Amino acid sequence: MIPVKGFSGQKVAVLGLGRSGLAAARALRAGMAEPLCWDDNPAARERAEAEGLVCVDLRRNGAFEGVASLIVSPGIPHLYPEPNPVVAAALEAGVPVDNDIGLFFRSFAGSEWNSYDTPPRVIAVTGSNGKSTTAALIHHILTEAGREAQLAGNIGRGVLDIEPGGDGSVVVLELSSYQTELARALTPDVAVFTNLSPDHLDRHGGMGGYFAAKRRLFAEGGPDRAIIGVDEKEGAFLAGQLSEGPVDDRVIRISVSRKLTGPGWQVFARKGFLSEYRKGRQAGSIDLRQIKGLPGAHNHQNACAAYAACRALGLAPRVIEDALHSYPGLPHRSQIIAEADGVTYVNDSKATNVESALKALNAFKKIRWICGGLEKEGGLAALNAAADQVIKAYVIGREAAGFAMQLKAEAQVCTTMEEAVAQAMADAQSGETVLLAPAAASFDQYDNFEQRGEDFTAQVWQRLAE
Structure with missing residues (x-):
């Protein structure tokens, strides 16, 4: 505590x-x-x-x-x-x-730190999508590297429930916009901004308020290092605001949409390869394609962010690469739960909005897609960009019929998870993926997205055991 x-x-x-x-x-x-x-x-x-x-x-x-x-x-x-x-x-x-985050930052440092060789560090991760995986991945890398690390905030333990920091230890926090918006103290050593897409807009009074809530993590505390995803205009703007010039390596820009150039510090992923450039020279490279716990471009962005955060703490590229290969993935986030008869079963119940579901769809091919739930504002049209990867959609939720009508892919109204899983598994053939990526909230049928993912997993295992 x-x-x-x-x-x-x-x-x-x-x-x-x-x-x-x-x-x-x-x-x-x-x-x-x-x-x-x-x-x-x-x-x-x-x-x-x-x-x-x-x-x-x-x-x-x-x-x-x-x-x-x-x-x-x-x-x-x-x-x-x-x-x-x-x-x-x-x-x-x-x-x-x-809030509790503000209390944490005003209370974490102690007089015992004066006797430490290396004071404890705090890495804080925010963004719309990928922050849970990024935070968990940073924690995993640090642990595998032999560093004392704790994971808290919007994932793991409550931030005030953790143990006081030890010599050379690291606290990794996942912070939502709800948490960053209100905290009166925000002073991480390393701050990470993954990306931005519309979410929680009613809570923040629109997109501007939502971005402002995320931006506070960087503007209020002035972290020693800022790792910024620049694939959206807001991230590019934030990186520009924080940087003193092209060679300022206190800002590490990350991307999965293009090669980043210039004399600063960049980490990007293209065609499955992560590259680190510093002062115009390549400093590291990792082949991400065979890392099972990080499928798809969205997870490659998470890998870039985690890699950059750990490099900011001085970890060597090879140490980070070894840890990436042992990362098991997070429950309910592109989690491979089974492989049988050539069919892969993936639980991404955390894909509660269109943006995150689209990223999940783009991570796999030949998909039997289980989707639906409590639809969020903005509609589902963006999902149709991945229609070619979907063989068939199996729609659950109380408003399944209306949800199905908005999809370009062939869709079957199933309503319940039990019926959707049974039908998808009956139809699936070798080389295909049965993917739960709802693109909707769970509250019409479940208490939370974890319960939805657990139901999907249980239904799959029950039928595989028959």
Whole structure:
């Protein structure tokens, strides 16, 4: 646990008692603060009270008298589309609003660092797609290289649940726009921006607000190294804002759409080969085509970002390459769950929007595609760019018929995962891939995308065992 600093003897309100909220309350208590907790869900309050935490209705008049700060969980809106009433009350009372990420950055450093040969480092990863894989991949590479590393934030453990940093250790954080937008402190040593595509626009008041939330990770803390995906205009703009000139190697540009040139520091992937160039000369090269845990151009972008982050910490290219070959992939993210009779079964339940689903479709050929769910704004037309790779789509979800009508590929309305998997497996032939890449949220049929992916995996294994 990272005890929170700066609030000893003060009252701090905590809104939302999920994983991050409970961790924040515990860490505040460990730092000698007095956390006042609230969640609209009675069961969440009961769990907190069972740990000896005090729950106070933050909705009542005068709830913020004598309160030093309000700590808000990521899922609770603080500005758009409308501020949560508790957040609005705190702002009206002049109480600062923060989150667990802000608490972490103000509390992580300790006096014991003065005796370390190498102070702990923090690598923070954000972006629209690929940030989970990139963060997990960086953590894997560091661990394989013998470095002490912890993975936290939007993946792994709650950021305040991790252990204090040891000599030469590294903390790898995956940070969503919800987390970067609100944190009052953001000071990573290395910051990574993977890419940007429309998502969570209602929460951020549009694309500009969404980009601004991501940009805060770089603008607020001034990382020593910034690794920026420049395949979208926003990334190219951000890299330009951060760089002092063409030779400024504090900015490492990455791409999977073109060769990057110039006297700076670049990492790019073309035709399955990763290349690193620095000061106009090639410094490293890796053949990514045979790495099973990283299929497709989108994962090659993740590999470029992870490679650049680890190079920024001084790891050698060959050490990174060896670790890439042992990377098993993340559950629900282009995860190969089975291979039988020449058919490959891939779980990419995390592909909850059109952009990420399109990347999954482009990573494989001869696809039996299971898709559908709670459709997001913007429509599905972009998916038709990969129609040639799809032999047939098997559509699930309560609105499966409407979803299927928007697809250029042949589509069959199945509604349930059980029917979709049964039909796809019955149709599949050697050399084909049965791919779950929903291009939609899971909430019409499942609690979360993990549960959807687990259902797909269970259905596949059940039929393979028959």
